[in-house]
Amino acid sequence: MTGHDHFLEQVTALLPALRAFGRSLCGDPARADDLVQDTVLKAWTNREQFQSGSNLKAWLFTILRNCYYSELRHRKFEIEDPDGVCAGQVAIAPDHDAKLHLRDLSRALQQLPVDQREALILVCATGLSYEEAADVCQVAVGTIKSRIARARDRLVELLGDDAALVTGHPVVGALADVDGASEPRSGGL
Amino acid sequence: MVMSEKIKPGEQPETAAASTEQVPDWLQSRLRRMFSDVMDEPVPDEFKALLKQLEDKERGS
Numbered sequence: 247m248t249g250h251d252h253f254l255e256q257v258t259a260l261l262p263a264l265r266a267f268g269r270s271l272c273g274d275p276a277r278a279d280d281l282v283q284d285t286v287l288k289a290w291t292n293r294e295q296f297q298s299g300s301n302l303k304a305w306l307f308t309i310l311r312n313c314y315y316s317e318l319r320h321r322k323f324e325i326e327d328p329d330g331v332c333a334g335q336v337a338i339a340p341d342h343d344a345k346l347h348l349r350d351l352s353r354a355l356q357q358l359p360v361d362q363r364e365a366l367i368l369v370c371a372t373g374l375s376y377e378e379a380a381d382v383c384q385v386a387v388g389t390i391k392s393r394i395a396r397a398r399d400r401l402v403e404l405l406g407d408d409a410a411l412v413t414g415h416p417v418v419g420a421l422a423d424v425d426g427a428s429e430p431r432s433g434g435l
Numbered sequence: 436m437v438m439s440e441k442i443k444p445g446e447q448p449e450t451a452a453a454s455t456e457q458v459p460d461w462l463q464s465r466l467r468r469m470f471s472d473v474m475d476e477p478v479p480d481e482f483k484a485l486l487k488q489l490e491d492k493e494r495g496s
Contacts (some may be wrong), residue, residue, distance in 0.1 A: 254493070258486055266473035270466075283485060290489050351465050369455055370463045371470035376455075391457065398458050405462070 285310040365393035
């Protein structure tokens with residue numbers, strides 16, 4: 247049926263975005279591509295459930311996210327977990343004093359709890375709205391916002407020095423402008 | 436102009452949308468660049484093969 251061909255065409259057009267989303271979620275190109283393959287297969291199998299006219303990208307992201315989460319459950323031994331309990335076992339310990347270079351953004355992302363990471367990526371990188379991101383993660387918009395706030399604070403903590411170097415102005419000021427982030431910071435210089 | 440580099444359907448500029456005041460610009464632009472770097476990569480052949488397979492299945496059934 248032409249409708250189905252159209253579906254596959256649209257999926258094909260979204261492959262680059264799916265690969266990017268998968269990679270920023272899991273931090274590993276090969277594993278991300280496996281996730282995308284699973285996603286495409288699941289999407290095709292369940293294509294009747296997709297309501298044409300709704301947001302295919304958000305739908306595919308939801309499937310990819312579900313694939314990722316079910317993989318996480320099966321690979322607990324080597325992954326980070328939402329509570330960050332296991333995170334210390336991978337590459338970098340979540341040392342609050344450890345500053346990463348700005349180019350290490352993807353490594354820094356991997357230090358975030360997965361729920362914060364996905365919220366930040368969905369809204370800041372994929373171009374989904376807060377509402378769409380909330381749908382993908384099956385939580386309220388307010389939850390997405392607070393996850394993004396926590397992700398931002400942690401990344402600023404990890405990358406802030408480099409950011410100040412790059413932009414030429416201190417990040418702390420920029421942060422205060424945004425929403426008066428009131429997290430107590432340890433006593434200045 | 437490169438004629439073969441046609442814009443595929445559904446390939447809108449991903450980065451133009453949703454900007455949030457929650458996150459400082461430097462961080463958003465880093466996130467977007469990380470994302471678009473991957474998007475700019477050619478899609479591996481294994482995906483073309485998979486899609487072709489599904490397309491054939493669709494026609495066959």
